[in-house]
Amino acid sequence: MNAPLPSVRTLWPGDPLADPALLRELGQKYLVWDPFVAGERRVDLHPIVLPGALHRQAVRVAEHVARTVDRVAARALDDPRERALYGFHDDVVALALASHQGRDRASLSRVDLLLSAGEGELSFVACEVNADCPGGLNEAAALPALARQVGFAGARDPTRVLDRLAARLVELARGDAVALLFATAYAEDLQICALVARAIEKRGGVALLAPPTAPRRDGDGLSVFGVRIGALYRFFPTEYMEEQRNLDDIGAAIAAGTVRSLANFAQIFPQSKLAMARVSALEDEAGRAGLPETHSLLDVPEAQLQGERAGWVVKRALGRVGDQVFVGKLFDDRAFAKMLVDTRALAEEGEPWIAQRYVPQVPIATPLGPRYLTLGAYVLDGIFAGYFARVTPDTHVSHEALCLPVFVDESAS
Numbered sequence: 001m002n003a004p005l006p007s008v009r010t011l012w013p014g015d016p017l018a019d020p021a022l023l024r025e026l027g028q029k030y031l032v033w034d035p036f037v038a039g040e041r042r043v044d045l046h047p048i049v050l051p052g053a054l055h056r057q058a059v060r061v062a063e064h065v066a067r068t069v070d071r072v073a074a075r076a077l078d079d080p081r082e083r084a085l086y087g088f089h090d091d092v093v094a095l096a097l098a099s100h101q102g103r104d105r106a107s108l109s110r111v112d113l114l115l116s117a118g119e120g121e122l123s124f125v126a127c128e129v130n131a132d133c134p135g136g137l138n139e140a141a142a143l144p145a146l147a148r149q150v151g152f153a154g155a156r157d158p159t160r161v162l163d164r165l166a167a168r169l170v171e172l173a174r175g176d177a178v179a180l181l182f183a184t185a186y187a188e189d190l191q192i193c194a195l196v197a198r199a200i201e202k203r204g205g206v207a208l209l210a211p212p213t214a215p216r217r218d219g220d221g222l223s224v225f226g227v228r229i230g231a232l233y234r235f236f237p238t239e240y241m242e243e244q245r246n247l248d249d250i251g252a253a254i255a256a257g258t259v260r261s262l263a264n265f266a267q268i269f270p271q272s273k274l275a276m277a278r279v280s281a282l283e284d285e286a287g288r289a290g291l292p293e294t295h296s297l298l299d300v301p302e303a304q305l306q307g308e309r310a311g312w313v314v315k316r317a318l319g320r321v322g323d324q325v326f327v328g329k330l331f332d333d334r335a336f337a338k339m340l341v342d343t344r345a346l347a348e349e350g351e352p353w354i355a356q357r358y359v360p361q362v363p364i365a366t367p368l369g370p371r372y373l374t375l376g377a378y379v380l381d382g383i384f385a386g387y388f389a390r391v392t393p394d395t396h397v398s399h400e401a402l403c404l405p406v407f408v409d410e411s412a413s
């Protein structure tokens with residue numbers, strides 16, 4: 001393994017965000033209102049520097065995986081038997097089919113990549129695809145800009161996701177307003193939608209912040225608070241919209257093509273980790289490239305999972321932000337066996353769970369010591385748009401992960 005590894009470079013002074021002015025800018029300009037978790041900083045400015053060759057490999061893997069998972073998941077839109085495997089509520093299926101019928105195709109995914117050294121070669125492997133409403137946009141915009149502000153130079157910032165997303169939403173709205181739907185009780189959700197709204201308005205568009213229950217039928221389209229809308233941006237999971245009273249209105253406008261959504265509602269299928277199991281089952285070796293072997297949990301014998309505990313990860317198909325992810329290597333035999341009993345019982349009741357081969361990761365050097373990198377690569381309409389990266393002391397990313405900016409150094413290739 002001779003290729004250069006990514007590294008985290010120390011900025012001077014050693015803790016730039018100790019400066020109250022910078023921390024205030026993080027909150028007021030970029031709307032990162034939750035920079036701490038359990039009293040510990042969850043964001044920092046020390047940059048992850050990717051060698052150019054690894055950056056290009058990450059882009060290739062992210063685009064390939066996003067397109068492959070999307071293609072395989074799309075089988076569910078035309079095949080009721082395939083659709084039934086995902087176990088979605090009828091309302092969720094209806095919204096997905098409305099997007100399919102209306103040729104509502106806009107997408108934004110974040111493919112989470114792990115740095116591996118399989119067969120002695122550095123490579124990125126995708127452990128998840130966040131296709132329904134991926135987060136991290138505030139940190140992706142703020143951290144590189146603030147790292148530059150405190151003097152980091154000599155590498156390239158590849159992240160343009162916020163600007164490109166705003167431009168796409170203005171285009172989709174076709175002169176009407178963009179409604180940004182989110183759970184209004186959650187500041188974490190508001191900070192994302194408010195930042196996207198600012199970017200839309202900067203481009204001359206009209207942005208309306210609203211709960212997902214706000215859109216109502218307006219002729220052949222939708223309006224929010226009496227304002228005609230042409231596009232929906234959602235930071236609200238499709239599965240959480242079950243049984244809303246306005247779903248028929250939303251579905252009719254999407255199916256008719258008078259309103260576009262981003263991400264489109266059909267992205268709930270690639271959002272499900274079951275789609276990765278379907279890739280393993282249906283694709284050839286080229287199609288499976290960049291993905292670990294993945295199966296529906298009930299398709300792997302319990303004795304095999306127990307006997308190979310350190311080689312498996314068990315995940316709920318619709319788990320988010322590291323929740324309901326069980327890394328066998330982090331359990332003892334007894335706890336892992338108990339977890340399998342519980343999760344298999346849920347799977348037998350119809351809730352999809354997957355078993356995925358564990359990806360051995362290569363730690364990278366950081367000012368905090370060796371850390372594991374989860375490199376989130378945004379893919380907008382199939383094309384790479386930037387990074388949201390986190391580092392952790394163990395091989396499980398959760399809310400406590402440390403978010404850092406990402407730069408590319410072609411001279412290190």
